[in-house]
Amino acid sequence: MSMRFTERARRRMVALTLAAGLALGMAGCGGGGGDKKPDTSASASKDRGSAPSAQEGKTETPLTELKGKDGLLLQITSAQRDAGGFLTIDGQFKNDGSGSMVLPAALRGDETEILKHGTSLGGATLVDSKGKKRYYVLRDTDGRPLTTTGLTTIESGQTIPVFIQFPSPPADATDVTLQVPTFSSGTIKISG
Numbered sequence: 001m002s003m004r005f006t007e008r009a010r011r012r013m014v015a016l017t018l019a020a021g022l023a024l025g026m027a028g029c030g031g032g033g034g035d036k037k038p039d040t041s042a043s044a045s046k047d048r049g050s051a052p053s054a055q056e057g058k059t060e061t062p063l064t065e066l067k068g069k070d071g072l073l074l075q076i077t078s079a080q081r082d083a084g085g086f087l088t089i090d091g092q093f094k095n096d097g098s099g100s101m102v103l104p105a106a107l108r109g110d111e112t113e114i115l116k117h118g119t120s121l122g123g124a125t126l127v128d129s130k131g132k133k134r135y136y137v138l139r140d141t142d143g144r145p146l147t148t149t150g151l152t153t154i155e156s157g158q159t160i161p162v163f164i165q166f167p168s169p170p171a172d173a174t175d176v177t178l179q180v181p182t183f184s185s186g187t188i189k190i191s192g
Helices: 002-028
Strands: 064-067 072-081 086-095 125-128 133-136 159-167 175-179 186-189
Touching: 064 186, 072 186, 133 159
Parallel strands: none
Antiparallel strands: 064 072, 072 086, 086 159, 125 133, 125 175, 175 186
16 A cells, blocks of 8 residues: 555656646746746645545535446546646545446556556546537656556445546636546536
């Protein structure tokens, strides 16, 4: 279990480094933003180190609930923009079924680059109907998706916290549709 947290912390550090590089690159371009200071309260990777997720032990009302097979649910609890141009979606898998189940391998999608990095939510997409754009999960420089990875089995009644990062849609896009392979689609409201 500590190996999973170490791997998660390493991936998040890579994401944080990418976000910092992008932020520096954007600052160097001038952007004409005047004296407006960027919000540094959030990081692109929602860095929590190796501590348990803030969601564990909490019962939040989901923004939306995507339904899978045999009682498997994906409950989305937040969709936050950050200063680095990222949108981080937090949620949890919940097994409302009567027995344990293996999370579908199809969750990772079918892109070769993502497939070689194991199970993940790399197949998720975000659709901005207003802007007529589809966004794919962000990746680090090694091609690893910036999502929860190492997903395997979920016991009956168990929840597993997850996150997915996308490029942030324009500020006027407040309602977007999350699509995850083998699940129903769901509309979420972006905050921040």
